Each structure stands twice: as C-alpha cells, then as structure tokens.
Amino acid sequence: MKRIKAVALAVVVLGGLFGCSKERGKEKDLSLLTTTTVVAEIAGLQQAGSAWNSEPIRNVPQLDFSATGRGYFYIAEQGGKFHVVHNGKTHTSYTNILTPTLSPDGQRIAYQAYVDDKPRMVVDGREGEVAEELEIPVFSPDSRHLVYQAKMGGRWCFVVDGRSFPGNQTQHNQFGFNSDGSRIAYVDAMSEGAPPRLVVTDLDFKKQTVREATGSAMVISDNRTRVAAISDAGGKKRVVELSFAQPDSVKEGPLYDNVRDLAISPDGASVAYIAEKGGARLLVHNGVEKPFPAGELVGSITFRPDGKGFGFLVASKGSCTFYQSGGQTEKRPYDEVGELAYSKDGNSCVYLGRKVTPGQIGKSIFAVVNGKETARFDKVTGPTFSPDGRLVAYRARQDGKRFVVVSDLNGKIVRQDPVHEMVFPPVFSNDGKLLAYGVKDGAKLVWNVEKL
Incomplete structure (x- = not known):
C-alpha cells in the first residue's frame, strides 16, 4: 500500500461557521457560501524567514474545501507527526495519515490513520478498529452513510456506519452508492484469480443481487439510478445494464470480441462504448454500431447533459480530433487534448488543448470553447460551464502563479x-451570478466569492 507522511497542528477559525456545534433540531445550512470568508488561519505555520519559540507546523501536505465552501480540512505536520483539522476541530496526531475524505456537505471526514504501521479508520474524530489494511472511505450522496473496506484476519470485510460485514479474500475494485444512499454497487471476486462479480446490495447486506463474471469495468450514472458493466460470456464480452431499484432486471447487449471505454449518460438512459469484432473497432451507442475513427480515444466518451448525444476526443499521428454524435468533427494540429465538458443545455462544449511553439517555453495550454481557442498558459485544468451556459471557468497557472480565468463562449477572457x-476548483451559484472557490495564501484559508 502506498504510504505518505503524517500529521499535527493548531488553528484559529471562525466559530460556528460550519455548524460544528449546531443547536439541537436546527438544520445545517448547506447552500453555497456566497460571501468571501476567511474560514481558517493555520496558527504556527512556519513561513519563510520566520522563527517560532514553540514547535512550528512544518508542512500542510493536503487540504480541501467542500463544493459549498461550508466545509474544509487540512493535514498538518508538526513535531514529526501529522494531524487533521476539520472545520476548526483539531484531531489526534498520528505517525501517518492517508486518504482524507470530506463528505459531500463538508460536515464529516474520514481518513486512514497510522500509529507506526498499524492503520485504523478515523471517522469524525473517532477511531475504528486496528486493521491489516484499509481502503478509501466513501460517503453517501446525502453524507449520512460511510462505507469502507477493512482487511482483518486475512479477509476483506465491508464496514458500514461502523458495522462490519463478512467479506471475501479480495478487496472491491469499483464501488458506488445509489441516489438516496440506501444501496451500493461494487465489484469483487470470491478469491484471488477468480472472475469478477457485480453485487448490488442494501446497507445490511441482506437483499443482494449478484451477477457473476461481470465487472471488469463498471460505471454508475450521475443521477445514481443505473449501472452499466462489462460482462464475460464464453470468451466474449457484452455490456449489461440494470437499475438500483430493480437490479434483477438486466438488459444485455450483443456479444463482441472485446469491449472497453464504457460510458453511461448522466440520466442513465444511454450507454456507449468501443467494441472489437472481427478485427474492426466499433463505436456502439444504445446498440447502434458505427466504425470507430482511426486513432486512440483520449479520456472518455462524454454525454451531453441534455441527452442529445455525446462527444469524444481522438489523438492520431500528430493531430487531435473532436467527434460528436451526428457526424460533426473538429480536427486540430494539437499535441494533446483532454478534459471534454458540455454545458447543461448541451449546446456548448469545451476541451483543453496543448500546442508547443518552437523556441518558446511554456504558454502551450489553452481551452477550446465551441471551437475557439482561449489565451495560452503554462497549465489549465478543470473547465466548467456556468448553469446558464454563458461562461466557462477554469484554473490556470502562469510563471508559477495560480488563478481562475472566466471566458465567454467565443473563448474571450472576460476576467x-x-x-x-493555491486555488481549488471553482463553482458557480445556481443563478450563474457568482463564482466561488477556495484559496490558500500563507496561513489563511479563504472561501473566495466573485461577482460576475
């Protein structure tokens, strides 16, 4: 298991901002935080040229904000140990901390904590049993439930909200909740080397649907209602589809020599994938076959949120092409492309391109919005559309400086x-009038809100 260094520290925070001591019966405010707010100052963080009388915090190796700005955590290294600070609360110090995971609402946190080489899961500051190994913790969409795998006595078991359920000799390799957090889907095997199996179960592991020889790949729709997976059948492969609500009702696709790059639409109504048959590559969408273009798929097949098709990027012989269902193509002489995304209405798209200019260092990466290039930077990542589809925001870096850029649909930078x-992924308010994101400047963690 990959290991990283561990944690310890002290903080000054805005009291009550994150509902850590909310009154009984009072609901937490989980809406987007719409004012710029200093959410924390890391007390004792050693700065360049500074000196401390007490043991300083040497390093903050990891931190993150929730998507609403109402939750955050960071890991601090102090005195040779590490600790987590979550929403102003300082947790116990350990020799190592791995896989810190915030709940979707930012109000809960789980992570693997090590004392020497002995791991245990810490959930909301409470330690679980010492285990031989642990897997990444996963919260349900409503943040109420937490599931992870733990290896004890040579076998892997699921731990659901602190309850352990017997498992197999193998750990799961794919996992996900349904929309209301009442069921999970995962892929495991009964023993080492055995074929994978797809399991859909309730959180008590009493009502289970198991499909054998299925799950070399599994995808779950964004609305968390449907599952698609690759299934083996007599040396051939096919795609199967099912719903969380009725996992026994399975839709089977045709058999192929091979199937890969499986994708499912946000609403779960469509699937697409690349299949091989008789030496030919096919693009299969809801059972309809078309030849797959020359080149290699970059990233994944990306469905339009409006349900009217999909797009994908292909790299081939020094050029890159953007394909959309319906036959539209856009070929560019780029060195690389990636991170394709659509607006909510599906009418606009953005992806990243890279083109090196001979004799020039840096400034080679840019966004391509509806076919038009934005300004170039040393790095660009995470392009996302505003809810009304008018603007695109992304993070950029130039000469070591990090910032957020907003462009219009013609690729022109508007701010x-x-x-x-440090800059964290930006999010738009529901009305598209605000752009918010977390930042770190020195010892300050700030939720930054900009009017558009």
Missing part, C-alpha cells in the same frame, strides 16, 4: 482573478 498560492 482573470487575482493570484493565490
């Missing part, structure tokens, strides 16, 4: 935000 030490 470039101030520079920060």
Whole structure:
C-alpha cells in the first residue's frame, strides 16, 4: 500500500461557521457560501524567514474545501507527526495519515490513520478498529452513510456506519452508492484469480443481487439510478445494464470480441462504448454500431447533459480530433487534448488543448470553447460551464502563479482573478451570478466569492 507522511497542528477559525456545534433540531445550512470568508488561519505555520519559540507546523501536505465552501480540512505536520483539522476541530496526531475524505456537505471526514504501521479508520474524530489494511472511505450522496473496506484476519470485510460485514479474500475494485444512499454497487471476486462479480446490495447486506463474471469495468450514472458493466460470456464480452431499484432486471447487449471505454449518460438512459469484432473497432451507442475513427480515444466518451448525444476526443499521428454524435468533427494540429465538458443545455462544449511553439517555453495550454481557442498558459485544468451556459471557468497557472480565468463562449477572457498560492476548483451559484472557490495564501484559508 502506498504510504505518505503524517500529521499535527493548531488553528484559529471562525466559530460556528460550519455548524460544528449546531443547536439541537436546527438544520445545517448547506447552500453555497456566497460571501468571501476567511474560514481558517493555520496558527504556527512556519513561513519563510520566520522563527517560532514553540514547535512550528512544518508542512500542510493536503487540504480541501467542500463544493459549498461550508466545509474544509487540512493535514498538518508538526513535531514529526501529522494531524487533521476539520472545520476548526483539531484531531489526534498520528505517525501517518492517508486518504482524507470530506463528505459531500463538508460536515464529516474520514481518513486512514497510522500509529507506526498499524492503520485504523478515523471517522469524525473517532477511531475504528486496528486493521491489516484499509481502503478509501466513501460517503453517501446525502453524507449520512460511510462505507469502507477493512482487511482483518486475512479477509476483506465491508464496514458500514461502523458495522462490519463478512467479506471475501479480495478487496472491491469499483464501488458506488445509489441516489438516496440506501444501496451500493461494487465489484469483487470470491478469491484471488477468480472472475469478477457485480453485487448490488442494501446497507445490511441482506437483499443482494449478484451477477457473476461481470465487472471488469463498471460505471454508475450521475443521477445514481443505473449501472452499466462489462460482462464475460464464453470468451466474449457484452455490456449489461440494470437499475438500483430493480437490479434483477438486466438488459444485455450483443456479444463482441472485446469491449472497453464504457460510458453511461448522466440520466442513465444511454450507454456507449468501443467494441472489437472481427478485427474492426466499433463505436456502439444504445446498440447502434458505427466504425470507430482511426486513432486512440483520449479520456472518455462524454454525454451531453441534455441527452442529445455525446462527444469524444481522438489523438492520431500528430493531430487531435473532436467527434460528436451526428457526424460533426473538429480536427486540430494539437499535441494533446483532454478534459471534454458540455454545458447543461448541451449546446456548448469545451476541451483543453496543448500546442508547443518552437523556441518558446511554456504558454502551450489553452481551452477550446465551441471551437475557439482561449489565451495560452503554462497549465489549465478543470473547465466548467456556468448553469446558464454563458461562461466557462477554469484554473490556470502562469510563471508559477495560480488563478481562475472566466471566458465567454467565443473563448474571450472576460476576467482573470487575482493570484493565490493555491486555488481549488471553482463553482458557480445556481443563478450563474457568482463564482466561488477556495484559496490558500500563507496561513489563511479563504472561501473566495466573485461577482460576475
């Protein structure tokens, strides 16, 4: 298991901002935080050229904000140990901390904590049993439930909200909740080397549907209602589809020599994948076969949120092409492409391109919005559309400086935000009038809100 260094520290936070001591019966505010707010100052963080009388915090190796700005955590290294600070609460110090995971609402956290080489899961500050190995914890969409795998006595078991359920000799390799957090789907095997099996179960592991020889790949729709997976059948492969609500009702696709790059639409109504038959590559969408173009798929097949098709990127012989269902193509002489995304209405798209200019260092990466290139930077990542589809926001880096950029649908930059030490993924308010994201500057963690 991969190991990283561990944690310890002290903080000054805005009291009550994250509902850590909310009154009985009072609901937490889980809406987007719409004012710029200093959510924490890391007390004792050693800065360049500074000196401390007490043991300083040497490093903050990891931190993150929830998508609403109402939750955060960071890991701090102090005195040779590490600890987590979550929403202003400082947790116990350990020799190592792995896989810190915030719940979707930002109010809960789980992570693997090590004392020497002995791991245990810490959930909301409470330690679980010492295990031989642990897997990444996963919260349900409503943040109420937490599931992870633990290896004890040589066998893997599921731990659901603190309850352990007997497992097999193998750990799961794919996992996901349904929309209301009442069921999970996962792929495992009965023993080492055995074929994979797809399991859909309730959280008590009493009502289970198991499909054998299925799950070399599994995808779950964004609305968490349907599952698609690759199934083996007599040396051939096919795609099967099912719903969380009725997992026994399975839709089977045709058999192929091979199936890969499986994708499912956000609403679960469509699937697409690349299949091989008789030496030919096919693009299969809801059972309809078309030849797959020359080149290699970059990233994944990306469905339009409006349900009217999909797009994908292909790299081939020094050029890159953007394909859309319906036959539209856009070929560019780029060195690389990636991170394809659509607007909510499906009418606009964005992806990233890279084109090196001979003799020039840096400034080679840009966004391509509806076929038009934005300005170039040393790095660009995470392009996302505003809810109304009018704007695209992304993070950029230039000459070591990090900031958020907003462009219009013609690729023209309409604003470039101030520079920060660290910048986290931006989110738009529901009305598209605000752009918010977390930043770190020195010892300050700030939820930054900009009017558009």
